[in-house]
Amino acid sequence: MKISNHLIGALRTPSANLAKDVISAVWEAALDKHVLGKVPVVSVVLAVRDGAAAISDRLLAAKVARFLSGVDDLPASERARTVDELAGTETKRERLGELLLDKLDRADPLHKPQMLAKLFVAVGRRQIAASDFDRLSDMVINVFLGDLRDLAYRGDIEDVAESRRFALQASGFLAWEVDDVYAGGGATLKWSITTDGNTILTHCPPGEG
Structure with missing residues (x-):
């Protein structure tokens, strides 16, 4: 399964400890790659190729973890609804995962993943229209901080x-x-x-x- 699908799956996961688990996985993986298969949510932040998990970019993994830490403010049911409003079908959800990963890859290591998470949360709380998320998130990525x-x-x-x-x-x-x-x-x-x-x-x- 593509990492973009894992990311969307994580957003829809009914876990109260999503951010904690993901961040722990990132740091443990940075210390010992052999721990990867033992962490349940590790596939959220790792690229999986030919059945072997490997960190292709630990910095990207940390950005994903920071984003997930921020969206953990939303209950799982609201995260799932937000994903559906942003994407809808399974095919479009995969595309949404790819877009989010691309934006996070282009983000600075600390602040912009948190800003993107706040945008996602604002959509989830119906403070921002789902149709505006892609445009607003691109503005966040492109502006000099x-x-x-x-x-x-x-x-x-x-x-x-x-x-x-x-x-x-x-x-x-x-x-x-x-x-x-x-x-x-x-x-x-x-x-x-x-x-x-x-x-x-x-x-x-x-x-x-």
Whole structure:
């Protein structure tokens, strides 16, 4: 079974100790690869090839564990419902697993897996539409974390350097409109946080440091 299927299976698992078990598996596996077959949920974070479990990327495994730790805030029944709302059919669930793994693979090691988990939880609590998850999660992955922290904690867009405002615009967090046009040419811009940007800052703000 593909690791993407294991990941979706873990999200649907009725276990109160999902995060604890997965994180323990990651750390034990990092110390001793022979322990892999003894950990029940180890297939969630490991690629399985030809019947032999191996860690192809321990960093990715740790990212998956952090994501699962964050979504463990949702009861198993709500996690399963969220998966169904995001995917639905078995074929689409496999695709969802592949998309989640790709996003986690591209995420920074610490903060963005936690942010993606908070987005998933927000969908589960019906605070964010399931149809928005893919777009919002891509925004989280693509934004430079330092820029997002500046936007979140400085309190005023004008406090964010102009060059970084354009970077935040490129990742979907800011928008601008012409404010004043000078007679001799040139203009000043009026910046605002987009609806999607506000949604992300509300439900999964970046961690500090």
